[in-house]
Amino acid sequence: MNHFLEEIAKHLYSAYGDKLKDCCVVFPNRRAGLFFNKYLSELTEKPVWAPEYFTISDLMVELSELEPADELLTLFELYKVYCEEKNIQESFDEFYFWGEIMLADFDNIDKYLVNATKLFQNITDLRNIEDQFSYLSEEQIKIIKRFWQNFEPGWSGQHKDKFLETWKVLNNIYSRLRDILAEHNIGYEGMIYRDVADKLVNGEKINLPFLKIFFIGFNALNECENALFKYLSTRNLAEFFWDYDEYYLVNKNHEAGRFIRRNIDEFGATEINLSFSSLTTRKEIRVVSVPSMVGQAKILPELLSNMEDISHETAIVMADEHLLVPVLHSLPESADDFNVTMGYPVDKTPVYALIEHIIDLQNNSRRQNDQKWRFYYRDVLAILNHPFIHQDYETEIDQLIDDITERNKIYLTGEELNINTFLGSIFTRIDEPKNIPAYLLHILEKLARDNINQEHSYKALENEIIFQLYVRIKRLKEIIDNSSIQFLTRTLFRLLRKTLMHTRIPFSGEPLIGLQIMGVLETRGLDFKNLIMLSMNEDIFPGSPVSHSFIPHHLRFGFGLPTIEHQDAIYAYYFYRLIQRAERIILVYNSKTEGLSTGEKSRFIHQLLFDPAFSVNEKIIAYNIQANPEKPVWLSQDKISMDILNTYISENIKNKYLSPSALNVYIDCRLRFYFRYIARLEEPDEVAEEVNQLLFGNMLHAAINRLYEPLMEGEITSVSLRELLNNKVRINSAIHHAFNQEYQSVADKGKAEIEGRNLIVREILKQYLIQIINTDINYTPFRIIDLEGTYRMDISVKKEDKLLRVSIGGKIDRIDNVGNEIRIIDYKTGRVDRKISDIDSLFDRDLSDRNHAVFQTLLYSKLFYSSEKQQDKMIVPGLYAIRELTSNDFDYHILFGAQRNKEILSDYQHLDIQFTKKLIGIVEEMYNKDIGFFPTRITEKCEYCPYREICHR
Numbered sequence: 001m002n003h004f005l006e007e008i009a010k011h012l013y014s015a016y017g018d019k020l021k022d023c024c025v026v027f028p029n030r031r032a033g034l035f036f037n038k039y040l041s042e043l044t045e046k047p048v049w050a051p052e053y054f055t056i057s058d059l060m061v062e063l064s065e066l067e068p069a070d071e072l073l074t075l076f077e078l079y080k081v082y083c084e085e086k087n088i089q090e091s092f093d094e095f096y097f098w099g100e101i102m103l104a105d106f107d108n109i110d111k112y113l114v115n116a117t118k119l120f121q122n123i124t125d126l127r128n129i130e131d132q133f134s135y136l137s138e139e140q141i142k143i144i145k146r147f148w149q150n151f152e153p154g155w156s157g158q159h160k161d162k163f164l165e166t167w168k169v170l171n172n173i174y175s176r177l178r179d180i181l182a183e184h185n186i187g188y189e190g191m192i193y194r195d196v197a198d199k200l201v202n203g204e205k206i207n208l209p210f211l212k213i214f215f216i217g218f219n220a221l222n223e224c225e226n227a228l229f230k231y232l233s234t235r236n237l238a239e240f241f242w243d244y245d246e247y248y249l250v251n252k253n254h255e256a257g258r259f260i261r262r263n264i265d266e267f268g269a270t271e272i273n274l275s276f277s278s279l280t281t282r283k284e285i286r287v288v289s290v291p292s293m294v295g296q297a298k299i300l301p302e303l304l305s306n307m308e309d310i311s312h313e314t315a316i317v318m319a320d321e322h323l324l325v326p327v328l329h330s331l332p333e334s335a336d337d338f339n340v341t342m343g344y345p346v347d348k349t350p351v352y353a354l355i356e357h358i359i360d361l362q363n364n365s366r367r368q369n370d371q372k373w374r375f376y377y378r379d380v381l382a383i384l385n386h387p388f389i390h391q392d393y394e395t396e397i398d399q400l401i402d403d404i405t406e407r408n409k410i411y412l413t414g415e416e417l418n419i420n421t422f423l424g425s426i427f428t429r430i431d432e433p434k435n436i437p438a439y440l441l442h443i444l445e446k447l448a449r450d451n452i453n454q455e456h457s458y459k460a461l462e463n464e465i466i467f468q469l470y471v472r473i474k475r476l477k478e479i480i481d482n483s484s485i486q487f488l489t490r491t492l493f494r495l496l497r498k499t500l501m502h503t504r505i506p507f508s509g510e511p512l513i514g515l516q517i518m519g520v521l522e523t524r525g526l527d528f529k530n531l532i533m534l535s536m537n538e539d540i541f542p543g544s545p546v547s548h549s550f551i552p553h554h555l556r557f558g559f560g561l562p563t564i565e566h567q568d569a570i571y572a573y574y575f576y577r578l579i580q581r582a583e584r585i586i587l588v589y590n591s592k593t594e595g596l597s598t599g600e601k602s603r604f605i606h607q608l609l610f611d612p613a614f615s616v617n618e619k620i621i622a623y624n625i626q627a628n629p630e631k632p633v634w635l636s637q638d639k640i641s642m643d644i645l646n647t648y649i650s651e652n653i654k655n656k657y658l659s660p661s662a663l664n665v666y667i668d669c670r671l672r673f674y675f676r677y678i679a680r681l682e683e684p685d686e687v688a689e690e691v692n693q694l695l696f697g698n699m700l701h702a703a704i705n706r707l708y709e710p711l712m713e714g715e716i717t718s719v720s721l722r723e724l725l726n727n728k729v730r731i732n733s734a735i736h737h738a739f740n741q742e743y744q745s746v747a748d749k750g751k752a753e754i755e756g757r758n759l760i761v762r763e764i765l766k767q768y769l770i771q772i773i774n775t776d777i778n779y780t781p782f783r784i785i786d787l788e789g790t791y792r793m794d795i796s797v798k799k800e801d802k803l804l805r806v807s808i809g810g811k812i813d814r815i816d817n818v819g820n821e822i823r824i825i826d827y828k829t830g831r832v833d834r835k836i837s838d839i840d841s842l843f844d845r846d847l848s849d850r851n852h853a854v855f856q857t858l859l860y861s862k863l864f865y866s867s868e869k870q871q872d873k874m875i876v877p878g879l880y881a882i883r884e885l886t887s888n889d890f891d892y893h894i895l896f897g898a899q900r901n902k903e904i905l906s907d908y909q910h911l912d913i914q915f916t917k918k919l920i921g922i923v924e925e926m927y928n929k930d931i932g933f934f935p936t937r938i939t940e941k942c943e944y945c946p947y948r949e950i951c952h953r
């Protein structure tokens with residue numbers, strides 16, 4: 001296969017030989033220079049001086065006296081001029097977006113040598129147009145006239161006024177900005193280009209210390225480039241080498257040849273020994289559709305496996321550069337040498353992720369009533385769990401995370417997080433936006449210091465990333481420190497993100513060996529035998545036509561500024577030029593409609609499919625969605641499980657007990673019991689930002705206990721409860737106590753802020769408390785025996801030929817004495833069914849609606865009965881279903897018996913023998929070494945099971 005650059009290298013070497021050292025070669029991009037140099041070096045065995053290589057923008061800088069201005073600095077200057085010209089005090093934040101658009105427009109105006117004064121005038125007298133724009137073509141004048149006749153179709157009067165208001169100051173803004181920058185001897189890119197073009201037009205001398213300048217691989221030229229090319233061409237100082245194919249060159253309607261045709265007309269055709277007619281020669285073209293963005297990268301091993309040798313003759317070209325990371329992760333082992341042209345995106349690295357967390361930390365911080373700034377727990381946890389932070393202070397950080405989680409801390413002060421100097425410096429609120437860069441630099445310095453002494457090779461890479469971020473933030477700091485502009489914090493973060501997000505870490509290695517991975521722009525001038533192009537979707541290749549500009553489309557067209565059609569023609573050229581000499585081409589597109597992707601193949605694929613000059617093979621790749629059914633887990637008893645179960649045996653020093661919840665889980669599903677109580681796979685504890693049902697239940701228990709504790713000493717009468725009802729201070733303080741208990745750390749006790757939806761929760765809690773007291777008035781007088789007391793007992797179970805004494809226990813919400821009854825009360829905040837048919841139903845694991853609440857209350861009754869043996873009083877289990885307290889027929893009793901014949905369970909003691917027998921049976925089963933842990937037969941129970949994923953049910 002012949003390469004365009006290789007043939008030019010041969011041509012120039014034979015024509016100029018050693019004199020090449022006095023010449024200069026200009027490419028559209030740097031990559032082409034590398035390849036050209038390689039081809040040149042292969043032509044001779046003796047060392048020769050290479051010519052000087054430039055990109056076109058480097059050459060323009062070389063020819064101009066202006067230095068490139070920093071974009072941010074330019075934006076600041078533009079902002080000042082804008083505020084003065086419009087006579088408004090708009091914040092930089094509001095201006096930022098428009099400022100970037102304005103700068104892009106000014107850049108265009110300069111590169112296309114548009115007369116800004118004429119462009120930005122309000123032409124009310126249409127008769128003037130022809131006189132003023134006599135240098136434009138008739139069509140252009142017609143379009144400009146049409147625009148000023150009606151403005152853009154669809155603009156209302158208000159929009160027109162707004163447009164004119166900005167339009168009339170744009171020329172002043174443009175010329176003043178240029179003057180200010182020129183005073184400092186700097187300019188944005190377009191300004192530098194125009195400076196060179198103006199010099200040429202004015203006949204000024206430019207410094208060109210070269211024998212000849214060769215321009216290689218150019219396509220669309222702006223007017224400044226055109227002026228330079230003409231100047232050099234007429235003086236016989238330049239030679240031009242266009243890359244094209246006859247196929248789209250001779251067809252005047254083919255957009256890929258639009259600019260090349262003009263270039264050849266003006267500067268002549270390429271005169272080298274290379275065929276320019278290879279596009280329609282025999283080549284293998286495949287179109288592959290993949291129903292996923294990342295899936296395109298995942299099929300690379302398969303696509304590459306069909307290529308004979310993966311060398312620098314093979315390129316993966318990404319139309320969407322976001323695919324770089326998935327592509328790097330998908331490369332097969334056979335691609336051991338590869339070269340990435342575009343650099344690794346910093347925003348995909350853990351260091352950048354940490355910076356993002358820190359930005360969120362500052363953005364989401366808030367000042368509360370005590371005037372202290374607090375940080376949102378999600379941002380705090382993200383930073384604490386970040387590997388760079390966590391690895392150095394593991395134990396302290398884990399303790400801190402546990403405290404935040406256990407105490408449900410939603411907003412945290414800097415003091416609470418200041419467990420060491422470094423964390424103290426991170427968890428500091430930065431009030432003054434200008435101090436943010438220094439704050440980040442300090443954190444990066446510390447990370448680099450920690451990394452520097454570590455020997456792993458990836459630490460060197462991490463340090464390189466830290467260094468790149470450091471350099472950019474430092475530059476931002478310098479610019480901000482020297483500007484008088486006031487920023488909002490969010491603007492500064494926007495600037496910061498913009499500065500950092502496009503940073504790339506260059507890959508090191510030999511760039512011309514192995515598989516080449518690159519973006520579309522880097523392919524200019526290069527040829528590859530094997531090509532895999534990814535993201536060949538409409539809206540990506542060519543890119544979406546949405547472009548922001550202050551200059552309406554009609555005027556852009558009228559004044560010869562680039563339009564969408566211009567952009568499309570450039571993409572068409574990139575595509576056809578790239579495939580013209582390739583022998584094997586695979587075009588991959590994402591067929592799934594997701595986000596902004598329409599799932600449509602690029603128009604260039606359609607063109608190939610419908611053009612008889614090409615033979616295209618189309619393949620659709622679908623996912624294999626037939627999942628292998630995985631078998632549910634079955635586990636048998638072993639020494640480990642038995643050792644853990646033995647911790648519930650009463651003589652064991654660990655002295656643990658089986659709770660009603662553990663027994664309920666065991667009855668429901670033995671496997672779930674294993675996961676939770678043997679393997680101890682606890683569901684991760686999380687901060688509950690808003691009150692959930694569990695939290696609400698805890699708070700209700702805490703509040704009612706707080707209210708009743710002072711009444712425990714004596715008899716509770718209707719009078720004492722009515723007094724309590726009227727004592728709003730006590731009720732409110734009980735609620736605050738409950739919130740403090742669930743939401744605050746010990747350090748901050750008594751300071752819980754009740755806000756947002758929790759204000760509603762507080763009111764609901766208050767209503768429930770009032771309702772419980774009102775309900776209790778109906779049972780007065782009574783005495784409270786215990787609140788939240790822990791009760792335990794041992795039961796004897798058989799294990800083989802031994803008797804084991806297993807401890808069972810639990811915390812009973814409330815035990816009170818009403819007349820001749822001892823009531824065992826359990827508060828329930830959810831829906832409650834108080835009915836059971838018989839005791840057996842409480843132990844029947846095949847019932848999907850087995851009554852857990854009644855099982856629990858009967859077990860509490862059993863615990864109390866075993867500990868007190870209150871034979872002379874009735875033991876009455878009861879459920880206070882909080883939601884039913886307001887109902888006229890509220891009752892707390894358990895109802896027992898067949899469907900139509902239910903009776904109140906008036907004394908637990910009547911059922912004790914039956915209940916105990918079943919209880920022993922289930923615990924014996926638990927200790928039986930022949931019965932393992934296997935899944936429930938009732939799949940409804942799996943619906944909300946936290947172990948669903950791992951048990952493969």
Ligand code: SF4
Nearest residue numbers: 669672935942945951
């Ligand atoms: S998913 Fe079902 S079978 Fe598996 S542990 Fe949970 S409840 Fe048991």
